[in-house]
Amino acid sequence: MNRIAENFFDLAVMAKYLPSIIDGVWVTIHLAVLIVLSGLALGFVLAVVRAFQIRPVNWLIVLVVDVFRALPPIVIMIVFYFALPFVGISMSGFVVAWLSLTLVLASFAEEIFWTGILSVDRGQWEAARSTGLGFLQTLRDVVLPQAVRLTIPPLTNRTIVITKSTAIASVVAVQEILTQASAAQAFSANTTPLTMAAIAYLIIFFPLVVLSRWVESRFGWKR
């Protein structure tokens, strides 16, 4: 019992490394917020572009989206960070983490939005078009409002999964929570910083999970 307390809940270690963990929290939040905004926006735009049904464009979207859904995020980050400099593209760890996870989230979000668009009944398109609405007006005013509602549950789940993956950014030296905790663990020769990291992740992501439940019930509607 004592050993558990010493190794995981050492108060002196906690006090010493709290500031660096908090620095990590801000980096994680900063990164996660940027990824959610850009990932969902890009995914939405790709799904809307796909709705135009331009064959070569759609093939390209499907190819890119499938590649980013197939690759583990850690592999994408490593390639961007360590391989791209060889072709003259050099990005900071933070930018690499942001770009990698944005592309992954956008890919999943595109598929989810696209499924939502497809699941809106053809009769909705026909009713709108029969009153003289154009393709874009129908998409914007009739189809997307319904599609987006259908996509909220899978989208919130996927968003949480991807934002948690910011922990992987430790491999490209981003000073987020896990990086700070690992460094602190090495310096202190004690695992208490990892406990602090776990608590920090809970503090950030638990409200997000609760929020997602609220969003799901708020935007669901009875047929």
Add this chain to the structure above:
Amino acid sequence: MTAPLPMLDLKGVRKSFGAIEALKGIDLSVARQELVFIIGPSGSGKSTLLRCCNRLEEPTAGQVLFDGVDILSPGIDINETRRHIGMVFQSFNLYPHLTALGNVTLALRRVLKLPRDDANERGRAALDEVGLAERAHAWPNELSGGQQQRVAIARALALEPKVMLFDEPTSALDPELVGSVLDVMRAMRESGMTMLVVSHEMGFAREAADRVLFMDEGEVVEEGAPARIFEAPAHARTREFLRRVTGH
């Protein structure tokens, strides 16, 4: 003296889906203020014909003249044309994320570009015409099937179309709700609306239609006054169909 221009004039309209020819050269003229009824077995091409009239289906060949203009010609603005051709669907197709009034006013605001207040006023008037003024703020799922279909009719009527297309408007309704929709259609007829109706409501056809067309296998088999078609059908196929639907 020339005959007045028909509201709708279909000439040799053909439609193929792959190898299947759904319409085999249809000629149909609908005069102003006329109510033409189309009956026939399922798969006979009735709905396809109706959907060719506003290009929800693109005819493979032929002409569709609406108020004298060929709506299949390349230069046509189909969105502008469609707002003059109202359509009512079997499955209502109300927008579930908008209230009854929202359903009716969407095209008024987006297509006619009316300001919100004007659109609402006109939308309420259209809902009033179908007897649903007091349900303006109801959501589609709060309305009965008959009420939903009347909102769908109001949505089309609000644009003040020159012709209304009805694609089996009562087929999805419980029997006790059919009457309310037919009452609205009867009132439209009395106000002089040109109507092309695909339906199995033979009683309504007999009472309200100027002309009845019987279609089978992508062709118009015969047409005539309702009394003539129902009481003295000339073709064996018509007799067979009527015998099956009326159960005599």
